[in-house]
Amino acid sequence: MKLLGRNHIIISVITFVILFLMNYIGNDLPDKLQRALLTAFAGVIGLTVGLFILNKGKNDKNPPQNFD
Template sequence: MKLFGRNHIIISVITFAILFLMNYLGNDQPDKLERALMTAGAGVIGLSIGLFILNKGKDDKNPPQNFD
């Protein structure tokens, strides 16, 4: 999956929506909006970093020898 491509944006929006709703609806503290936004934003950032690391070595022509 290409980073910041069409599929990445769609998955990021779905991830944000799910995390936001889980935290907003399941929380009864006074700062639930801020917590839900921060958690959802952190989830999307974590997803993007994970995809960046995953795609970094995808087209590597010289993989490390004797990796295991």
């Protein structure tokens, strides 16, 4: 998956909505909006970092020797 491509943006939006709703609906504290937004943004950032690490070595021309 291309980083910041169309598929990545769609998956990020879906992740944000799911995390936001899970935290907003299931929370009774007075600062539930701030907590839900922070958790949703952190989830999207974590997803982006994970995809960046995954795609970093995808087209490597020189793999490590004796990988076994």
